[in-house]
Amino acid sequence: MRYVVIPKESAIAIALWIVHTYALDAAGCAPILAVLSPEKRCGKTLLLGLLIPLVRRPLPASNTTPAVVFRAIEQWSPTLLVDEADSFLEAREELRGVLNSGHTRTTAYVLRTAGDDHEPRAFSTWCAKAIAMIGRLPATLEDRSLVIPMKRRKPGEKVKRFRLRKVGPAPEILRRKTHRWAQDNMEMLKDADPEVPEELNDRAQDNWRPLLAIADLTGGPWAAAARKAALKLSGSDSAEARSVSAGEKLDQEAPRERRSLAV
Numbered sequence: 001m002r003y004v005v006i007p008k009e010s011a012i013a014i015a016l017w018i019v020h021t022y023a024l025d026a027a028g029c030a031p032i033l034a035v036l037s038p039e040k041r042c043g044k045t046l047l048l049g050l051l052i053p054l055v056r057r058p059l060p061a062s063n064t065t066p067a068v069v070f071r072a073i074e075q076w077s078p079t080l081l082v083d084e085a086d087s088f089l090e091a092r093e094e095l096r097g098v099l100n101s102g103h104t105r106t107t108a109y110v111l112r113t114a115g116d117d118h119e120p121r122a123f124s125t126w127c128a129k130a131i132a133m134i135g136r137l138p139a140t141l142e143d144r145s146l147v148i149p150m151k152r153r154k155p156g157e158k159v160k161r162f163r164l165r166k167v168g169p170a171p172e173i174l175r176r177k178t179h180r181w182a183q184d185n186m187e188m189l190k191d192a193d194p195e196v197p198e199e200l201n202d203r204a205q206d207n208w209r210p211l212l213a214i215a216d217l218t219g220g221p222w223a224a225a226a227r228k229a230a231l232k233l234s235g236s237d238s239a240e241a242r243s244v245s246a247g248e249k250l251d252q253e254a255p256r257e258r259r260s261l262a263v
Helices: 008-022 044-051 066-076 093-101 170-191 202-218 222-234 236-262
Strands: 032-037 058-062 079-083 109-114 119-124 128-134 145-149
Touching (some): 008 044, 008 145, 058 066, 093 109, 145 222, 202 222
Parallel strands (some): 032 128, 079 128
């Protein structure tokens, strides 16, 4: 990409997910776009910033609470863009439950009491979501995500500095065109049943199905490129590598934990 260094497969997934935010009414599943980095200064916040002028109804948020999230979703049906999630998400189990519930349309509700009479009410949690953080998402959230791994830019890798006010009208033009395309193709997207790579597990197939439907309708090289991206980012090898990486991290942390207990 022009402003961040990411593999082609990640760029394809992000482009399709952006269109997905406009075509959410046609989807039965809303995969989280998880922008994850192993350390600081890998471009995750910049990438989230690039999404803001492009997605449908962007709502940036950091260090938010469960009540704010489901009420905002109920009122505005936004694309929720959560940054710095490593600073608060792990400690807020209720928030993780709210985000988990919004993965499929049929289960995207939480029940809470509201008003002076404390009447029970169902709040929608159905919206497109992106989460950026250092480290890994909790397992249940990562399973519901398209993981975009970030890394620090190498000395020889050059990118342009992103300044929204200097970009001009291009983002707004893209937003209008994407919105029009989604509206024109909404019924076909609702009826779409794209072929999903068998190498993906069941949850990964659910995550990629709405994006593959968009790719197939777009035509040209998108169908093949999208399936290649799905296998690269969410195939069994990628999942196994993340699992091994987590295991190695735990093995490295275990001696420190044992030392602290001994003290």
